[in-house]
Amino acid sequence: SARLFRPRSLEKAPTILVRIPLTFTLENSFKSELIGRFWASRGYNVLLQGTRGRYRSSGTFYPLIHEREDGQETLAWIKQQSWFDGDLFMWGSSSFAHTQWAIADSVDPKIKGYFMHIGSSDFEGMFYPGGAFSLATAVYWSMRSRGQEDRDVVLEDLKKGVETLPIIEADNVALGDTDFYNDWVLNKDNQEFWKKIDGNNRTETIQSPVFFLAGWYDPFLITQIEDYKSLKSHSDSYIAENTRLIIGPWKHAEQVILPNGESVTYRENSIWPSIPWFDEILNKGLKKISNVKIFVMGVNEWREEQEWPLQRTVYKPYFFDSSGKANSVNGDGLLTPLKDDLGNVSDSFTYDPMNPVPTAGGAMLGPWGGIRSQNNIEQREDVLIYNGPTLEFPLEITGPVEAHLYVSSSAETTDFTIKLVDVYPDGNAYNISDGIIRLEDIPKSKDEPILAKIQLRPTSNVFLPGHKIRIEISSSNFPRYDRNLNVKQDLARGEEYLNADQIIYHSKDFPSYILLPTVPMD
Numbered sequence: 001s002a003r004l005f006r007p008r009s010l011e012k013a014p015t016i017l018v019r020i021p022l023t024f025t026l027e028n029s030f031k032s033e034l035i036g037r038f039w040a041s042r043g044y045n046v047l048l049q050g051t052r053g054r055y056r057s058s059g060t061f062y063p064l065i066h067e068r069e070d071g072q073e074t075l076a077w078i079k080q081q082s083w084f085d086g087d088l089f090m091w092g093s094s095s096f097a098h099t100q101w102a103i104a105d106s107v108d109p110k111i112k113g114y115f116m117h118i119g120s121s122d123f124e125g126m127f128y129p130g131g132a133f134s135l136a137t138a139v140y141w142s143m144r145s146r147g148q149e150d151r152d153v154v155l156e157d158l159k160k161g162v163e164t165l166p167i168i169e170a171d172n173v174a175l176g177d178t179d180f181y182n183d184w185v186l187n188k189d190n191q192e193f194w195k196k197i198d199g200n201n202r203t204e205t206i207q208s209p210v211f212f213l214a215g216w217y218d219p220f221l222i223t224q225i226e227d228y229k230s231l232k233s234h235s236d237s238y239i240a241e242n243t244r245l246i247i248g249p250w251k252h253a254e255q256v257i258l259p260n261g262e263s264v265t266y267r268e269n270s271i272w273p274s275i276p277w278f279d280e281i282l283n284k285g286l287k288k289i290s291n292v293k294i295f296v297m298g299v300n301e302w303r304e305e306q307e308w309p310l311q312r313t314v315y316k317p318y319f320f321d322s323s324g325k326a327n328s329v330n331g332d333g334l335l336t337p338l339k340d341d342l343g344n345v346s347d348s349f350t351y352d353p354m355n356p357v358p359t360a361g362g363a364m365l366g367p368w369g370g371i372r373s374q375n376n377i378e379q380r381e382d383v384l385i386y387n388g389p390t391l392e393f394p395l396e397i398t399g400p401v402e403a404h405l406y407v408s409s410s411a412e413t414t415d416f417t418i419k420l421v422d423v424y425p426d427g428n429a430y431n432i433s434d435g436i437i438r439l440e441d442i443p444k445s446k447d448e449p450i451l452a453k454i455q456l457r458p459t460s461n462v463f464l465p466g467h468k469i470r471i472e473i474s475s476s477n478f479p480r481y482d483r484n485l486n487v488k489q490d491l492a493r494g495e496e497y498l499n500a501d502q503i504i505y506h507s508k509d510f511p512s513y514i515l516l517p518t519v520p521m522d
Contacts (some may be wrong), residue, residue, distance in 0.1 A: 002049035005036035006083060014087035014112075014282060015045040015078060016274075019071065019099035021063060022050075022150060035271065042275050045083055049074060051099065053148055061148055063095055063141075063180055064123060064197045067102035079109045089278050091115040093213075093253055093270060094220075098123070101199070104206040113242075113281045114206075117213035117270050118252055120223035121202045124194040127184055129222065130454065131438030132415060132481040133491065135162055135170070136359065137219055139479075140366035142171045142181035151175070155367060162479035168492040185492045203230035209242035211277050211289075213270055215250030216297070216433075217370050219363045221457050228308065244277065245308055246293045247460070249300075251363075256370040259422075259430050262300055296398065297432070298422070298462030309399040309458075310519060317513040320386045320471065320506040322347055329378040333386035335471055335514075344507045349382040349474070351414065353483045353497045356476035357383060361431045363457055364480050374421050374429040378472065384504060387423070388469035395463045399517030401433050401456035405473070406449040406510035411486035411500035413440050417477045418454050420514070422461060423468040433459040436481050440488070449505045456514075462521075471514055475502055 007013050016039050020032070036046040052070055053061030078084055088111050090100045097119025104114065120126065127134050139161045143153045161174025171181040187193035210231055214224045231243040248264055249256050255263040276288040290304040318335050319342060320326075326333030326347040333347065357380060361372030377383055403418045419434040435456035443450065463469055476483055485497035506512045 002047055003032065003036065005040040005046040005048075007040045007043050007045070010043065012083055012085035013043055013045045014089065014278070015047060015084055016089045016091055016278070017047050017049070017074065017078065018091050019049050019051050019067070019074070019096065020092075021061070021095045021099070021145075038271070039275065044089075044275075044278070047078065061145070063145060064098055067099045068199075071099055071103040072106065075103065075106055075109055075111075084109075087112055087282060089113050089115065089281075091274055092119075093117040094119045098197075101202050104202055104208075107207055111208055113208050113278060114210045115213070115274050115277065116210055116224075118215055118218045118220055118224070118250070120220045120227050121198060122223035122226065123197050125223040125226075126219050128188060129481075130436040132436045132484070133167070133185065133188070134219060134364065134480070135167060135482040136368060136479040137365040138181055138184050139170050139174055140364075142178040143175045144365075146171075146175055146178045153366070158366065165495045166493045167482055188491055203227055203234070206231070206234075206239065209239045209244075209281070211244045211273065212246070213273075214245065214247045215252070215256075215266070216247060216295070216457070216459055217249070217251045217256055217361070217363050219252060219365065221247075221363060222455065225308065225458055232307075242281065244273075244289050244291060246273065248295045249297055251369045252365050254370075258297065258300060258371065259424065259428070260300070264295060294398070294460050296396070296460045296462060298394075298396075298464055309517065313399050313517045313519055315399075315515050316518050317515050318388065318469070318471075319511050319513040320347075320473075320504065321345075322386070322506070326384040326386060327381045328383060329375075329385050331385055333384055335386045335388040335469060339508065339511055339513075342506055342508050342511055346503050346505045346507070347384050348501065348503045349384060351382055351475035351486070351500045351502055353476070353485045353499075356478035356483050357417070357474045359477055359480040362434050362477070362480050368480070371430050374419070374431055374472065375427070378429060380474075382474055384473040386471040386473070391463055391465050391467050391469075393465060394521055395469070396461070396519040396521050397432075397463065397516050398460040398519045400458045401435075401514065401516060403435065403454040403456065403512075403514045405452045405454065405512045406505040407439075407452050408445075408449045408503045408505075409439070409442050409486075409500050411498060412442055413438070413484060413488050414442065414486050414500045414502065415439070415475050415481070415484040416452055416454065416502070417472075417474050417481075418456065418514070419472040419477075420456060420459070421470040421472060422463055423470045425466040429470060432461050433457045434477065436477060438484060449503070449510050469516075473504055475500065
């Protein structure tokens, strides 16, 4: 099923294709009508097509799997239409973006440009960041999209689902058995399964440039930026030169409430750059869109840039230190740029999978994402806190963030989590970025700590005068990620659990630190 909007008085025109994996509701129909008429009024045909089993299209809905086959059939049909002038674009977010990646190597007809927001070519990377499973995102998606109709997610049912063990039963408890949720959980290490979704190096075979729109609190951010970097180094200079990136303060297709109460509209920003960029690709006008545009939190300003990461970035290590009592916000953990000041001390805590650190914001689908206060979880003894000094001058952190932790554990498998936090003068603390790593086959000897490198989400935030940089370290962020039960067993069906005694080392021999991308300020 599809709807076609056409510009008046044009027999042929360039076409924008949107393949929609949503239900044909009154709200979705109204939004589609607005978008279709908006683009048509600017000289474009607009074809809004439901994917298999959705938006009044026939067949059985199963997300992500059939988009290449069905997309290629759609392209062949468009090519035969009298109103098609040979110039074709695509637009869409999340799984809409996947419908674009699935046919990004098409040449007949060739798609001139792709406008992809909050989605990437790497769903495996989104579902398993750092080796942990994006539990809340997966359960929420399965509840929302189970069957032929989108559903409103009941919060209590979602909570019951994510708390269920084994996690293969989470969908059953939340709403009902869902085949695609089961497949996501059961195929963690099955590369053949993920190739059916992600293909094989699609950034290398894409035929045209992409306009990427990303969000600081969107679960696709890391993989989407990797897509952007890959295209900017593409062997085809035309693709590299015409690919663009905007990153705003958004969750997944939703705006975020910033600590000062402000917000930046996601919907408008996902539409307004499209026509100027499409026109630019068709040589209808001068370049109108900067190479990179980012929203800098803290000062809450948009800024145009020429590249990502920023060439002027200075990466500075900030080391963790304490007298061995960094537990909770009441501890003595410090964050220092001076490695020579480190003693020969470590910090420890016990991780209980049955009492995990609750999620407080972050990058995920559903109701728990975005910017949230961290003050409650920072009272916990299983959260290590390292504070920087109160800032006298503003400090900008913009770019990729990575932590190097020297750790040991009493468990043979466990997780370590880390969070970058902005502490306001009134004591309120808000999450800026976070990451996780799942460790396997951990050595038993505490005399031989292992180095765990954790990739946090890229970010852009100015820590203002009077604020502090804070780092939280623990072993859980639930249900953003599934709980590591500290026992080697099947991810999907495991129920056995143990407490784990965790140690973070921060001596001169084993200096744990976070590498922050500082940007010189005028």
